[in-house]
Amino acid sequence: MSLGQHLIEFRNRLFVSAIFVFAGAIGGWFLFDPIFQILQAPIVELAAEEGVNATVNFGTVVSAFDVRLQVSIFIGVIGTSPVWLYNIWAFITPGLKKRERRYTLAFVFTALPLFATGVALAWISLPGFVRTLIGFTPEGSANVINASEYILFTLRILLVFGIAFVLPVVLVLLNFASIITAKNIVNSWRLAVFVIALVAALATPTADPMSMFLIMIPLIILYFAAAGIAAINDKRRAKTMSEYDFDLDENLVD
Structure with missing residues (x-):
């Protein structure tokens, strides 16, 4: 294919991916209310159970629309990730060797479940983080939380956890x-x-050391698991090279 044909193919795949992301964002728009209720549940429960004056606040006329739009796009990008990842793969795969294709496929199919595991762990830990942070509000004070900042805070935690779990695969x-x-x-x-x-420490914004260990332990396990897989691969590579050298020596003797 010529350069122009490659650019046309890239444009077409980008267009298809954008359509799916847009459709996912539309779905995310209608999922915003239940998701936002889940995200603010720790604040509501803490305010009801312990009498803490804490609430999520939309400070401007357009802030509610802006937050809803941000969350919708985030849901669309994450929810349609298999589609746009496939399009990236389909665009670059003609330029890869057979061995490189296997490595790339292995990376994608391993990274996605690990990313999902990290996000799930962050989702489970999020209420504890929020309750701990709000617990520092002085008695008699009100903790009026900006909705946009709160959403960015939660999304940052989810992304950091997910990316951290993918690093051993790299x-x-x-x-x-x-x-x-x-x-x-x-x-x-x-x-x-x-x-x-x-x-x-960056992913767990609380002072609770157990929250750090909750993230550190699985990451350390994954790190040494990566070392174990690498060791197996090094032995296989060394064995292949020794057999190749042996065959080469025999050919030279003959």
């Missing part, structure tokens, strides 16, 4: 691409634990 992909080895991964465990602790 290590495995780099190993299969012969960029790093299992020894490199294992030798960097101290730095990895520090980075994981930093990510956990």
Whole structure:
């Protein structure tokens, strides 16, 4: 295909992906009310049970529309991710070798469940985070929470958790691409634990150490699992290379 044909194909796939994202955003528009009720439930329950004066507030005339639009687009992008990821894959796959295609497919099919697991864990932990943070409101004071900031806060936590769970898959992909080895991964465990602790601290905005450990433990397990998979792949690669060298030596002797 010529450059012009590639650009036309890219435009067509982008257009199809945009249609699906738009349709998903329309669905997200109608799902906003139940989702927002779930997100603000920790605040409502805390205010009712413990008498804390806390409420989610829409401070301007257009803020309710703006928040609804942001959440709808977010739902559309996440909900239709299989479609636009497939279109990205279908566009780049003709330029990949057979081995590279296998690696890319393995990455996509492994990364999606891990991302979903991270988001699910964040969703489960979110009420605890919110209750802990609101609990710092001084007695006699009101905690009027800006709805837009609250939504961005919750979406940030969901995304950080999801992306953090995908990072070990990146290590495995780099190993299969012969960029790093299992020894490199294992030798960097101290730095990895520090980075994981930093990510956990950013993702868990509460002072509760158990919230950090809730994120750190599965990430550390995934990190060393990535090292184990890389070690198996390194052994397989070394065995293949030794057999190749042996056959080459035999041919030279003959």
